[in-house]
Amino acid sequence: MNNHSERQLRAIQDEYREKISLHNTFEKQQLALVAGVDIAYWTNGETDYGVCCIQVLDYQTKKVVEAVEYVGEVTFPYIPGYLAFRELPLIKEAIKKLTSAPDLYMFDGNGYLHHRNMGIATHASFELEKPTIGVAKTYFKVGNVDFIMPENKKGAYTDIVVDGTIYGRALRTRVDVKPVFLSCGNWIDLDTATEITMYLVEKESRLPVTTRYADLATYEARRMYNNSEGK
Structure with a gap:
């Protein structure tokens, strides 16, 4: 993957883009397990490392x-617009460790809210073969489109519209906090993604508990590994 040219990476994104479906492939009442995914990076010497943490929650x-x-060396460079290629190897290795089977994955990052609609949440859906949501x-x-700040009310949102198409939402999950930026990953519609995200937000954070717990786990894992054995 790290030997691909930018043209090849764009071609891969364009191929997947044609297969995106912003429609639900599930019934919300059937959701049993939802997973939060996050990744943290650090550098030791001239080597980059990353840790992917996945937290699986009972939806009810x-x-x-x-x-x-999963902790591993990162060999793919950071290229704006192609972050998924850097993150997917870590995500796929972490997924292999799961004994449960999440019905839906939520990512600390974008999905359709990407200049080619191929943020990490969307790109990963094709590897995971599950519905996904991006919460950045x-x-x-x-x-070149700015978002409009939603009113200071829980659940308020403004759509982010690019060339007449809704790419995502600025969503106020709690009063008096900054909005998060919500987008579909794949196989889900934006209203359902909003409803699920709001359901999973609790008073401790503006983030849904899925990605909040994953974010906390990556913070702790990076601190531990970065301080031990050169990682």
Whole structure:
């Protein structure tokens, strides 16, 4: 993968892009397990490392039922717009450790809200063959379009529209906090993604518990591995 030219990477994205479906392939009442995915990086000497943490939660109780992590060397460079190629090897190795089978994955990052609609949540869906949602903490401008700040009310949102197409939403998950930037990954519609995200937000954070727990896990894992044995 790291030997591909940017043209080849774009071709891969374009091929997947044609297969994106922003329609539900599941019934929300059938969701049993949802997973949060996050990755953290660090450098030791001239070597880059990454850790992918996955937290699987019971959708009804919001309790963690399984947690796995994978640490490895990162060989794919950081190229804006192609982050999925850097992250997917770590994600796929972490997935192999799961004993449960999540019905839906949520990523700390974008999905359709990407200049070619191929953020990590969307790209990963084709590897995982599961519906996905992207929840990003910051907005990276798409098509020179700024987001409109939603009103200061829980559940308020404004759509991010690029060339007449809704790419995602600026979503206020709690009062008096910054919005998150929500987008479909694949095989889900935006209203359902919004409803699921809001259901999984609790008072401790503006993030849904899935990606919040994954974010906390990567923070701790990076601190531990970065301070031990050169990793």
